[in-house]
Amino acid sequence: MLKKRSLQSAQKARKKNMVNLRFDEIPAQWYNILPDLPVPLPPPQDPKEGPSRLQNLPNLMIGECLKQEFSTERWIDIPGGVMDLYAKAGRPRPLFRATNLEKKLDTPARLYYKSEFFSPTGSHKVNTALAQCWYAKQQGFERVTTETGAGQWGTALSYAAALAGLKSTVFWVRSVYNWKKDRLSFMKLLGADVHASPSPITSVGKVLYDRNPEHAGSLGIAISEGLEDSQKDSKATYCLGSVLNHVLLHQTIIGLEAKRQFELFNDYPDSVISCLGGGSNFGGFALPFIADVLKKGKKIRFIAAQSEVAPNLQGKYEYDFADYAEMTPMLKMYTLGHKMDMEPIKGDGLRYHGCSPIISLLRNKGYIETIAYSRDEKHVFEMAKVFMEAEGWLPAPESAYSVCCAIEEAIKCRESGEKKAIAFNVSGHGFLDISGYRNVLGLD
Amino acid sequence: MLKKRSLQSAQKARKKNMVNLRFDEIPAQWYNILPDLPVPLPPPQDPKEGPSRLQNLPNLMIGECLKQEFSTERWIDIPGGVMDLYAKAGRPRPLFRATNLEKKLDTPARLYYKSEFFSPTGSHKVNTALAQCWYAKQQGFERVTTETGAGQWGTALSYAAALAGLKSTVFWVRSVYNWKKDRLSFMKLLGADVHASPSPITSVGKVLYDRNPEHAGSLGIAISEGLEDSQKDSKATYCLGSVLNHVLLHQTIIGLEAKRQFELFNDYPDSVISCLGGGSNFGGFALPFIADVLKKGKKIRFIAAQSEVAPNLQGKYEYDFADYAEMTPMLKMYTLGHKMDMEPIKGDGLRYHGCSPIISLLRNKGYIETIAYSRDEKHVFEMAKVFMEAEGWLPAPESAYSVCCAIEEAIKCRESGEKKAIAFNVSGHGFLDISGYRNVLGLD
Numbered sequence: 001m002l003k004k005r006s007l008q009s010a011q012k013a014r015k016k017n018m019v020n021l022r023f024d025e026i027p028a029q030w031y032n033i034l035p036d037l038p039v040p041l042p043p044p045q046d047p048k049e050g051p052s053r054l055q056n057l058p059n060l061m062i063g064e065c066l067k068q069e070f071s072t073e074r075w076i077d078i079p080g081g082v083m084d085l086y087a088k089a090g091r092p093r094p095l096f097r098a099t100n101l102e103k104k105l106d107t108p109a110r111l112y113y114k115s116e117f118f119s120p121t122g123s124h125k126v127n128t129a130l131a132q133c134w135y136a137k138q139q140g141f142e143r144v145t146t147e148t149g150a151g152q153w154g155t156a157l158s159y160a161a162a163l164a165g166l167k168s169t170v171f172w173v174r175s176v177y178n179w180k181k182d183r184l185s186f187m188k189l190l191g192a193d194v195h196a197s198p199s200p201i202t203s204v205g206k207v208l209y210d211r212n213p214e215h216a217g218s219l220g221i222a223i224s225e226g227l228e229d230s231q232k233d234s235k236a237t238y239c240l241g242s243v244l245n246h247v248l249l250h251q252t253i254i255g256l257e258a259k260r261q262f263e264l265f266n267d268y269p270d271s272v273i274s275c276l277g278g279g280s281n282f283g284g285f286a287l288p289f290i291a292d293v294l295k296k297g298k299k300i301r302f303i304a305a306q307s308e309v310a311p312n313l314q315g316k317y318e319y320d321f322a323d324y325a326e327m328t329p330m331l332k333m334y335t336l337g338h339k340m341d342m343e344p345i346k347g348d349g350l351r352y353h354g355c356s357p358i359i360s361l362l363r364n365k366g367y368i369e370t371i372a373y374s375r376d377e378k379h380v381f382e383m384a385k386v387f388m389e390a391e392g393w394l395p396a397p398e399s400a401y402s403v404c405c406a407i408e409e410a411i412k413c414r415e416s417g418e419k420k421a422i423a424f425n426v427s428g429h430g431f432l433d434i435s436g437y438r439n440v441l442g443l444d
Numbered sequence: 445m446l447k448k449r450s451l452q453s454a455q456k457a458r459k460k461n462m463v464n465l466r467f468d469e470i471p472a473q474w475y476n477i478l479p480d481l482p483v484p485l486p487p488p489q490d491p492k493e494g495p496s497r498l499q500n501l502p503n504l505m506i507g508e509c510l511k512q513e514f515s516t517e518r519w520i521d522i523p524g525g526v527m528d529l530y531a532k533a534g535r536p537r538p539l540f541r542a543t544n545l546e547k548k549l550d551t552p553a554r555l556y557y558k559s560e561f562f563s564p565t566g567s568h569k570v571n572t573a574l575a576q577c578w579y580a581k582q583q584g585f586e587r588v589t590t591e592t593g594a595g596q597w598g599t600a601l602s603y604a605a606a607l608a609g610l611k612s613t614v615f616w617v618r619s620v621y622n623w624k625k626d627r628l629s630f631m632k633l634l635g636a637d638v639h640a641s642p643s644p645i646t647s648v649g650k651v652l653y654d655r656n657p658e659h660a661g662s663l664g665i666a667i668s669e670g671l672e673d674s675q676k677d678s679k680a681t682y683c684l685g686s687v688l689n690h691v692l693l694h695q696t697i698i699g700l701e702a703k704r705q706f707e708l709f710n711d712y713p714d715s716v717i718s719c720l721g722g723g724s725n726f727g728g729f730a731l732p733f734i735a736d737v738l739k740k741g742k743k744i745r746f747i748a749a750q751s752e753v754a755p756n757l758q759g760k761y762e763y764d765f766a767d768y769a770e771m772t773p774m775l776k777m778y779t780l781g782h783k784m785d786m787e788p789i790k791g792d793g794l795r796y797h798g799c800s801p802i803i804s805l806l807r808n809k810g811y812i813e814t815i816a817y818s819r820d821e822k823h824v825f826e827m828a829k830v831f832m833e834a835e836g837w838l839p840a841p842e843s844a845y846s847v848c849c850a851i852e853e854a855i856k857c858r859e860s861g862e863k864k865a866i867a868f869n870v871s872g873h874g875f876l877d878i879s880g881y882r883n884v885l886g887l888d
Binding site: 018084087122163182189 | 463464467531536540566606625626630633635834878885
């Protein structure tokens, strides 16, 4: 050997880079921020005209999720069955110290990233998909339905359904369905029934499909198909992957783990950063830290990294529909308007008109900052490459926004000399999105 | 909540599915089986004619790796710097109990799988790539060179070089280089310099390239180019990804972790299974358990899952070259002959003419069984789909052979009623190989 080291010194060295928890150290409860918000969360409302969406919610949603949506319990037990599934999905996920990146940036800041990219389907979406499918199974359902745009949510639900012993049906916006061959095969490998939307198998889809079998589709249409498909089958229920309170609740497992891991690092973040589309990964990572700000007087900066094609946190704070087709109740949120046309980007999961009501309220009260990056995504992907060359992990295009924002903050620290601890979430991996990097960065 | 469970019961439930270690529980030494083999390992030899390959080894290999190749120390400290890199790569990796798969197969067997698929590049290859690059850096090298066929090894070395602060040059068999666009972009994102082989930048490549710029290439040619490229640059060294003793040594981290994890499950395997091409993932997983057979009288079946296009363990046990171009010393191993033509398969990492000398010796002494699956790969991929629907993880095509063999053993247990514990290694993920599944299983 070049140089013998004692086990002790090897272990010390190791500690600098990564912390993971043992299987019996996973938090056993999710954190519900509703009772701790500075003001009560404005409840969903019906629009002035048309049928009541609120009264129809019990027919649309899994019973337990609907209860959680309005729960005022601060801590909600994670059922043992969901714990089993979290273990199957490889939780807990490590928290890494980005020592190589710090060196490369020559920053006095300490950079930490949470590794949701260890996910079986590639993103944090599995955290709520598993919970929802387990509850659906308990309630006696045999099938789940959903829509998907970029494909991350559809994949996660297909996965969770398979593990929970349910069938799954995914309505996938045709314009994406047509080219994401690998993601489609992945869902099929998981046993999912996947339809390009609009499809001929629902009445709302059939009208559009018959008019044009190559109709590009939209998330709004796909939602309508998923809802209709579940409504006409008493053994099926519909699942949603972001925006709602119970979805953010399930995602708090990310931040709760991260807090315990920060204790093992003997550190605490000054800044907490993630990308934000509907708000589920951002909320899941940030809310447990926001609790410390609200209740313990901690000072933390929270920064949401967005795209300028969908800077919903710079929109209006008002009641709006969550979907294009106006089938959902109206939610009080920052929104660009539910009919807003948004240009496609590689980080397609960030392309949503509104932000989750919980995050919106916190933004409105001044707890959350936001930054929106250029639609050409070149700078964002270049920063992801800097991260990758230093730390070795390929972020999902959406997560690249989180990485980019963290790097910019670290560079500011180099300039100011501030020794901040910066925590960011890498919500998914980019193995199924490499062509996006190739196109934007011209790697050919 | 449908049903409240105490934290304790949730934790108990969790324990059934998965065990991971804390960062400070990673084994701090690799296991070297050489002193424990039933007979001494036949040393490499020079061929009867031509220049001495043995005398040239110090010019070809990293000094520390060459020492390890012949070391008789049973335990070799993992340097702190390598530990750092293992932590960066997310080690340790969980050991899962395949509870859903057991149920689906209705088997009394207990199935456990090791999750090398958590790798940043998609396979176990990073375990030795990181060690080799760290040693290369210590020795003052600034660049590493290598060849790659399927692309897993080239990716792993690109990754490890980036993390260790080295440049990397990869010679990639042109027939694969031409179609694996994503893997090529992935290497480039990691900063690697990648050449289709034969290339015009080496003298051995140039002759072939000038004759035909679309020359399909071969692993043998790519090895020659990698060697030449390192030989003409005093700041560069060459790295190998399988077959050799020091490579298997580094990979024992897999089995050593698994043994500790079995203790936490309070169980011990009756069968240990993995796929086998050159032998590095099989050896890494199995050797620490074979030690218990050799030294503690434990009884374990070891099964190597292979392809019928390269059933090297059914070949002859004799001295043969490790490469097509006869540049390496001759190794005593099971071999199909180093000039053997082998049909391409999706599990391309299994397509190698010879098996590592250590595994070959153990096979010769009756410790290792082997099975070779059909070249159409349909059965293998169907079994991988069964695994995926139950456990949710997409195995690499190579790892699908390991999964398939484990499932067959579990089915035998159902028939015999035997309550065996079966351990198998899932050496990589299939995110970059989904088209292979699509083609073989007709998922379109």
